[in-house]
Amino acid sequence: MRCAIVHYHELALKGRNRDYFEQRLVRNIQFALQGLGITRVENLRSRIRVILPPEADGAVVSERLARVCGIANFSLARAVPLNLAEPNLEELNAAIIEELRLKSFSTFRVTAKRADKRLPLTSMDVERMVGAAVHERTGKPVSLKDPDLTIYIELLSKDVYFSADKIQGPGGMPVGVSGTIACLISGGIDSPVAAYRMIKRGCRAVFVHFSGRPLVSRASEDKVRELVQTLSAYLYDTRLYVIPFGEIQREIVLRTPAPFRVVLYRRMMLRIAEALARKEQCWGLVTGDSLGQVASQTPENLSVVEEAAGLPILRPLIGMDKLEITDEAKRIGTYETSIEPDQDCCKLFTPPHPSTRTRLEELLNVERALDIPRLVQQGLDKAELSDITFPA
Structure with a gap:
């Protein structure tokens, strides 16, 4: 029998709530594997077993x-029946040796875990017996410190599972256990990474993108849809709001001093995003801010921008540098899309010398020239909604 044996760490610390978190993880695995003919995902307590039908593509499952x-x-594993009363490893040894015929290696080690302590053989007993059998049949030496190949064995109540690969998952918490947040997303590198870091903490995400349309093309919108589609592989289904923001920016430019434009843009974005977030029953807003990275992300300007919102502002990248953010973008698959050229609305009408230490009192006085409720409603009225699912 082919199967995937799934392990988790953080969920095991949840005490009385552990069952809820495990059930959510099982459900998310079912969502992730839909369309592959997989019907059995079983919670075995401390691990999850996914039964793979013969037609399932192991590479796609992984x-x-x-x-x-x-x-x-x-790990993608194979199962061999196990008799608790009279454990006999001959069938297991034969199956492992058959599997290793397709592998190229010079040294190996065996790592066993015994989930059922009623089994008279200890984990070390199994490691020694299987290791001896593999060495005898292949002639390959054992290396406990730096092997070319590790054989993983898990002994459960009725079956023993073995594999020669262990694949890392994202870790964190199952999506859906931490409520819903609204993520402001541009076409750049930072904001998709910020969204991912909150998704990894169990949040469902709704996305809000501010486009420079009608003053620029839809290039940034196309990029963002592609980025959200990539992130949907972690979310399974999500929503994207696109706000044509160019006319609102033009009105800000006509009515306010140039140094304050960038901060005023961002405060207006937060107000519109918050209205959409409340509609979607979100508990917070997420931005890709990193402290001091650009003029709008100085401590003073971050504080002034945040004052415009009533919901909590979450900044998961605030202490990361650009290299760390870029490395994570590459790992989650958003980097190549993010670096494609586009026409970002934040670059429209950008003043040559933006204010970097904006005082709230001064800015509130400047904002009196704007009809803020009307501009917020204008953004909401023109919002365009897309539902995005995985698989596409």
Whole structure:
């Protein structure tokens, strides 16, 4: 029998709520694997077993499981029956040696875990017996410190599972256990990473993108849809609001001093995003701010921008530098899309010398020139909604 054995770490610490978190993880695995003919995902307590039908593509299964938040690691394994009363490892040894015929390696080690302590053989007994059999049949030496190949064995109540690969998952918490947040997303590198870091903590995400349309093309919108589609592999289904923001920006430019434009843009974005977030029953707003990275992200300007919102502002990248953010973008698959050129609305009408230490009292006085409720409603009235699912 082919299967995937899934392990998690953080969920095991949840005490009385553990069952809820495990059930959510099982449900998310079912969502991630839909369309592959997989019907059995079983919670075995401390691990999850996914029964793979003969037609299931192991590479596709691995690719999808590697994006399920809450999974610490998993392996594509084969099962051999196990008799608790009279454990006999001959069938296991034969199956492992048959599997290793397709592998190229010079040294190996065996790592066993015994989930059922009623088994008279200890984990070390199994490691020694299987290791001896593999060495005898292949002639390959054992290396406990730096082997070319590790054989993983898990002994459960009725079956023993073995594999020669262990694949890392994202870790974190299952999506859906931490409520819903609204993520402001541009076409750049930072905001998709910020959204991912909150998704990994169990949040469902709704996305809000501010486009420079009608003053620029839809290039940034196309990029953002592609980025959200990539992130949907972690979410399974989500929503994207696109706000044509160019006319609102033009009115801000006509009515306010140039140094304050960038801060005023961002305050207006937060107000519109908050209205959409409340509609979607979100408990917070997420931005890709990193402290001091650009003029709008100085401590003073971050504080002034945040004052415009009533919901909590979450900044998961605030202490990260650009290299760290870029590395994570590459790992989650958003980097190549993010670096494609586009026409970002934040670059429209950008003053040559923006204010970097804006005082709230001064800015509130400047904002009196704007009809803020009307501009917010204008953004909401023109919002365009898309539902995005995975698989596409």
